[in-house]
Amino acid sequence: MTGHAQDHHHQDGHRDPPSFPIQEGRAIWGFLLAFLAYWLSHRFVYLENDPGALARASARGERVEWSSFDKFYIQAPALFLQPSNHEELIGILREAAASNQTVKVVGSGHSWAPIGLTDGVMLNLDKFNKILSIDASAKSVTVQAGIRIRDLSAALAAHDPPLALRNTGVLDRQSLAGALATGTHGTGIRYKIMSADVVALELVTAGGNVLRGSRRDPDPAMRDMFEAAVLHLGALGVLTEVSMEVVEAFSVIKRNRLLPLNTVLSTLPALAAGVDHLLVWFIPYTGTAQLVESLRIPPTKVPPTHDWGDSRKHCQNSGSTSGDEASAAQSGSSMLSLTYNKVVASLRSFSASLLLFSRPWLGVLQLRLLSAAGSFSSLFPVTYVPFWNRQVVAPALHLFAWGESFYPQGHRGIVLDDHPDCYREAEWFLPLESFNAAITAFITFLDSRRGKIGANFVVQIRVTHADDLWLSPFRREQGPQNNSHDNTGRDKTLSDSISWFVSVATLVKGFDSDPYLRAAEREVWIPNGGRPHWGKLHYLAYHELSALYGEPFEKYLRVRRRLDPQDMFMNSHLRELFFERAVR
Ligand SMILES: Cc1cc2nc3c(=O)[nH]c(=O)nc-3n(C[C@H](O)[C@H](O)[C@H](O)COP(=O)(O)OP(=O)(O)OC[C@H]3O[C@@H](n4cnc5c(N)ncnc54)[C@H](O)[C@@H]3O)c2cc1C
Incomplete structure (x- = not known):
């Protein structure tokens, strides 16, 4: 073992991840990819529709094509309309009812499930935005x-x-x-x-x-x-x-770090309980996970200094007396050394601010690089997925998986700095008590399908508090519910397994996602009691959903039939979910 590697060892044998985690010999891929990503970032911008333009063209009698954000679904509705008030909306609905037409509303088209598609009347409510x-x-x-x-x-x-x-x-x-x-x-x-x-x-x-x-x-x-x-x-x-x-309002301080995947999976409850927001990313067939941990702090424009080894109470704005100054004052140091310490502290805080503010840009670069790496790996046969995951995709992810960032407007810190452009995704939700068995089964599943499925992109793990909403995948039927649902202070009971769920999202870039996502659904997520995200890819139909949600699902369907007896708002995807006859 080299002296450098020994530096990362604690006396208790625990090993810290290296601070700049690119493995030797692989950095070259990262830098080549950085150039590729730079080039691609100019070509791959989000492919969102302009609903206003679609509505104007449709009003002129032109045939329009609406597409989902990634252009996976392209649909030519009979009409694309953008009502701007209740009168217009009600008029459209009454006319559609009279002519027995299907109506679907589309938002921003950011669903992987074909849940909003129709070749009837497509509505967009961008003008209902006040x-x-x-x-x-x-x-x-x-x-x-x-x-x-x-x-x-x-x-x-x-x-x-x-x-x-x-x-x-x-x-x-x-x-x-x-x-x-x-x-x-x-x-x-x-x-x-x-x-x-x-x-x-x-x-x-x-x-x-x-x-x-x-x-x-x-x-x-x-x-x-x-x-x-x-x-x-x-x-x-x-x-x-x-x-x-x-x-x-709140501000957010966020840090990125790498840890061995096994450590993350076995200590997930503690990791999740220690921060406000925890996001874990790993690339299949590699043993390292990236953690993105965020803390909410009172709103501030000044980057805070934060000791991550401790709880949020240690989070304070820079500008307060630093430890150096305090100890200098206590030990009765001279004015000169106090001034010197002050200058050093200011410089340190200034450079820390620069890094904190620039980190979101590194986040953008990381995601573009990752996106490019995923696309690159899908140019080769699926047999090479484990190889390219280790050589290219994981290094691209890990290149910028370090450092802290600060978001004065906290909501900017909750969302990602950017988003990889086109990929397919399924996401499954498991009560914490089922998570260990499910994730073990998932890793075994990945190994058994090595080189046979397009598992070439991120697996994303997140956590969410339970609720009692009828169709929520996080619905808890029994057991203690903790309703202290705010961002002030920590409540220890919240780490109780009853109160929260773990979600596992599997992303595929470039490859046909079906073989991977369908097999994982059958072999891993369903047997472990998972519920799918309604807006992402899944292959469940009425009988399975009814078993997963029980009576609340039936109550929802009863309300649906009462409100929409003519099935105006149905499409073929929803019919699969609800087992309803096609009347249109
Ligand atoms: C890149 C990306 C990142 C994502 N990140 C997350 C995430 O972090 N967490 C998460 O849970 N999900 C996430 N999603 C999923 C996304 O939040 C959901 O699929 C969401 O429904 C998309 O909203 P939208 O406005 O694009 O609606 P659309 O996809 O256009 O429509 C979704 C459904 O809403 C209906 N609808 C829309 N507006 C109305 C209306 N006014 N009245 C009636 N029905 C309406 C549509 O008919 C359709 O059934 C992500 C998706 C993508 C593509």
């Missing part, structure tokens, strides 16, 4: 449901006093209604899915009726409508308005 009211004392906001999450977050941050959504996923391009439709979640054992923050909503039904409901609605029918519509799958009507709980 903030209707913000009540800072009640910590609530009422908005039109077509608003994009990033716009809502920005408006809340600009409010006086500044506010924020309690949590979001790692992406904020989605429409709010779209994110709620599929149970969009972030990560953190104290944080539930976004739908859990909804307190009231408005839905326009197939018949053009405007319904308003809330969780405590005195009318049981409206209460049921609310329960079904907080996670609505786009199958009940058009969601037009949402009132949500919000929180005081």
Whole structure:
């Protein structure tokens, strides 16, 4: 063992990961890929539609093509419409009902499941994007449901006093209604899915009726409508308005580090309990995981210094008396040495700030590099997946997996700095007590399929607090529920396995994702009691979903049939899920 390697050993035998973790001889791949990524980043920008342009072309009678964010689904609807108020929307729905047409609303098209597709009338609610009211004392906001999450977050941050959504996923391009439709979640054992923050909503039904409901609605029918519509799958009507709980604005400090995968998997509860948001990434057939750990701190524009070895109470803004200064003062040092210490401390804090502020750019580079590496590996036969994963994809991920970053506006720190462009994804949710068995089965599954499946991209692990929503994959039937669902202080009981779930997302880049995702679903996730993300790839149909969700699923279907007796909002994907006859 070299002297350098010994530096990383503690006396107890525990080995710290090297601070710059590129393995010798492999860095060259990273740098070649950096150039490739730079080139690709100019070509692969997000391929989102311009719904306004589609609606204008459709109004001129032209045939338009809507596509999902990655152009995987390309659909030519009979009409693409963008209503801007209730009258227009109700008129469209009544006309569609009269001519027996299917209507589907699309948000930003960021779903891997074909949940919003139709060749009938496609609606987009980008013009339903207004903030209707913000009540800072009640910590609530009422908005039109077509608003994009990033716009809502920005408006809340600009409010006086500044506010924020309690949590979001790692992406904020989605429409709010779209994110709620599929149970969009972030990560953190104290944080539930976004739908859990909804307190009231408005839905326009197939018949053009405007319904308003809330969780405590005195009318049981409206209460049921609310329960079904907080996670609505786009199958009940058009969601037009949402009132949500919000929180005081916060800043985020984030760190990236590498740890052996086995260590991460065996200590996941402790790792998750130690931070506000935990995201784990690993590349199949490699033994190292990247941890992205975030802490929420009171809002500040000044990068804080933080001792990660301890809890958040040690997080403080730079500018306060440093340890060096304090000890110098205590030991009665001269004015000269005090001044010297002050200058050194300022320089140190200045360079730390530079790194903290520049780290998000490294995050962007990391994700573009990773994306390029995934695309590169898919140019070769699937047999080489383990080889390229080790030689290219993992080094590309690990190249920038170090350092801290600081986000004065906390919501920018909750989402990823960027997003790899086109890939396919499935995500499964497991109660913590099933996680060990499931992840062991998954690693065994990967080994048994070595060189036979396109497992060439990230596996992402996150954690989410349980809830009681009808169609939430994080729904807990029994057991203690911890409802201290805020970002103030830590509650030890939250590490209780009953209160949270682990999600495992499997990403595929370039290869046909079906053989990998379908086999993992059958052999790993279903046998271990997993529930799938409604907006991502899965192959479940009614009978399996009914078994996974029980009576709440049937209650949802009863509400659905009552609100949409003509099946206006159905498509073939939803019919599979609901086992409903095709009437159109
Ligand atoms: C790159 C990427 C990253 C992602 N990250 C996360 C993550 O971190 N966490 C997570 O949980 N998920 C994540 N997702 C999944 C994503 O949040 C969901 O699929 C979400 O539903 C997409 O929202 P959207 O606005 O694009 O809706 P769409 O995909 O356009 O539509 C989704 C559903 O909502 C319905 N819908 C939309 N608007 C309305 C409306 N006004 N009324 C009625 N129905 C409506 C549609 O009909 C459809 O059924 C990610 C997806 C991608 C592509």
